[in-house]
Amino acid sequence: MTKTIAIIGSGFSSLAASxxxxxxxxxxxxxxxxxxxxxRARQFKKDGFTFDMGPSWYWMPDVFEKFFSDFNKKTSDYYELIKLNPAYRVYFGINDFVNIYDNLEAIKTTFETIEKGSGSKLEAFINQAKSNYDIAIKDLVYRPGISPLELITPQTALKLNQFFSNVSSDIxxxxxxxxxxxxxEFPVLFLGAKPTKTPSFYNFMNYADFGLGTWHPKTGMFDVVRGIEKLATELGVTxxxxxxxxxIIVENKTATGIIINGKIIKADxxxxxxxxxxxxxxxxEVHRSYSEQYWESRVFAPSSLxxxxxxxxxxxxxxxxxxxxxxxxxxxxxDIYDQPKWPEAPLFYANFPSKTDASAAPEGMESGFFLIPLAPGIKDTEELREEYFEKIITRFEQLTQQKIKNNIIFKRSFCKNDFVTDYNAYKGNAYGMANTLLQTAFLRPKLKSKKVRNLYFTGQLTVPGPxxxxxxxxxxxxxxxxxxxxxS
Known part of the structure; x- marks a missing residue:
């Protein structure tokens, strides 16, 4: 019998579930x-410029392929992918940087020029990371986080020590x-925790980086949103x-509908x-599975400016x-995790999609996306935003040896307060709840409500993670x- 299912939100997890x-x-x-x-993966357009407002890294292409193959489709049926080379650049000083190229052999050569003997060590490290990736991404993450027994397999038993050591110490x-x-250490930041707090098993992110490479949907990550939206509508989703x-309406401990603009909408x-x-x-409150004290005690991934x-x-x-x-x-x-505050000297990330996609900016111009990771829940004001833009844009000019401040046509900021307003994000977090040992798999908030029948959850605060x-x-x-x- 056909059931009516109401889904709240249209992020990647909601679209996939639909x-x-x-x-x-x-x-x-x-x-x-x-x-x-x-x-969070919305798109922003202004004056001929196009920006992805959230995710901008396309990693683990096999997961996307697996998703579409579940519907006898391919990613190429919905969007085109470009492999980036270099995948990314890391700046350490003025005109002092390391390029990470699109294949392991080239990366090994780069490592070897920096530290003699590190090329062969890197190959062994990535081989172990690939082994973990095969266990995690092809098996463990497809388990619903109901029981600790989900983590106990012959493969994980051999790697048990990696759950009790951390990424930083292993590296x-x-x-x-x-x-x-x-x-x-950089890739595990996608998991929302310090490398010293992330179990070694999660070094599979290094294989996602160096082994599978960094890709870019032809006109941005919103291509993926549009692609899944198209698939959903083809399947009949509204x-x-x-x-x-x-x-959310609850009757006899069962979710029966939602209220939108004062209107009751019934759903099974x-x-x-x-x-x-x-x-x-x-x-x-009687129907909530988790108290405010619970959420306050969790380790959240950063917010962002x-x-x-x-x-x-x-x-x-x-x-x-x-x-x-x-x-x-x-x-x-x-400054993010231990004593939350605005960092005196922030690391930052810059993304120039118009380097790959000419449609992201008018001819002869450039679209730039800048991100500073911040502690969730901290004070957010326009004055602080301006102060930190000045900090990073000044460093950007120094490190890349060029003047660009006077070439800014416009800029839009988005920070903790906006994450709360636009996404109802707890403490304005940008990436959900960190994947620490005590917040992994069955230890994360459940996909199914513990108190209300027919109420379910999906996304970055539940299984499998950010x-x-x-x-x-x-x-x-x-x-x-x-x-x-x-x-049943």
Whole structure:
């Protein structure tokens, strides 16, 4: 029998879940509070410039292929991919940088020029990372986080020690050069925790980086959003925007509908891909699975200060993706996780999509996206935003040896307060809840409500964790749970 399923939010996990649920024969409707779909992966356009507002790294292409193959489709049916070379550049000082190329042999050569003997060590390290990747991404992450037994397999038993050591210590046992160490520690930042707090098993992110490479959808990450939206509509999914949820209706401990703009909308199943903590505030307190004390005790991934900038000239000495590690990596991490505050000297990331995609900026111009990781929940003011833009743009000019401040046509900032306003993000977090040992798999908030029947969750605060590929997987996992419940 066809069931009506109401999905809250239209981020990657919601869109993915909608496809699976529609494929099962359900009537699926997505309700998005904003005027555009995509959640954090929305797109911003102004004066001929185009920006992805959130995710800008396309890693783990195999996860995307696996998603589309579940519907007998390929990614190429919906968007075109370009492999970046160099994948990215890491700046350590003035005209002092390391390029990470698009294949392991070239990266080994780069490592060898910096630290003698590190090329062969890197190959062994990446081989181990690939072994972990095969276990994690092809198996463990496709488990719904219901039981600790999900983590116990013959393969993980052989790697048990890697769950009790950390990424940073493992890397430092093998490499001595601080630059190489920082490059190898960088990928786990996508998991939202310090390398010293991330289990060694998660070094599979290094294989995602050096083994599988960095890709770019032809006109940006929003291509992927559009692609999954197209698949969803082909499967019969309906999407309504400007539809902010005011309440989840619960009768006899069962979710029966939602209220939008004072209107009651009945549904057999409610699935929220919106912020988990916010979703529970749409319930009466008696129906909430997690208390405010619970959320306060969690380790959250960073928030971010973002700038979307239009330049009236081409920017030199820069690649599509660039990381600026010319300041103390550990101090910035401490300012996020240990004693949360605005960092005195922030690391930052810059992305110039117009280096790859000419349509991202008018001819002869450049679109630039800048990101500073910040602690969630800190003070956010326009004055602080301006102060920090001045800090990073001054360093950018020094490190790339060019003047660009006077070539800015416009800039738009987006920070903690905007994450709260636009996404109802707890403490304005940008990446969800960190993947620390005590927040992994079955220790994360559950896909299925513990107190309300027919209420489910998906996305970065639940299983398997932060990032776009995990979001697609989260959508699949919750759809399978819903399917099982409807069959029982």
């Amino acid at each position: 496809c699976y649920l529609a494929q099962q024969g359900n009537k699926v409707i997505i309700y998005e509070k904003n005027e555009s779909i995509g959640g 430092r046992k093998k490499f001595k050069n601080e630059r190489l160490i920082q490059i190898l 999407i309504e925007t400007n539809a902010s949820i005011e309440k 199943i409610i699935l929220s891909g919106a912020d988990y903590q916010h979703t529970e505030t749409l319930l009466d 973002l700038f979307f900038v239009g330049f009236n000239k081409k920017i030199e000495n820069i690649t599509h993706h660039a990381l600026f590690f010319d300041v103390d990596f550990n101090q910035h991490a401490a 990032g776009v590929p995990p979001a697609l997987i989260s959508g699949k996992l919750v759809a399978e749970l819903i399917h099982q419940s409807l069959r």
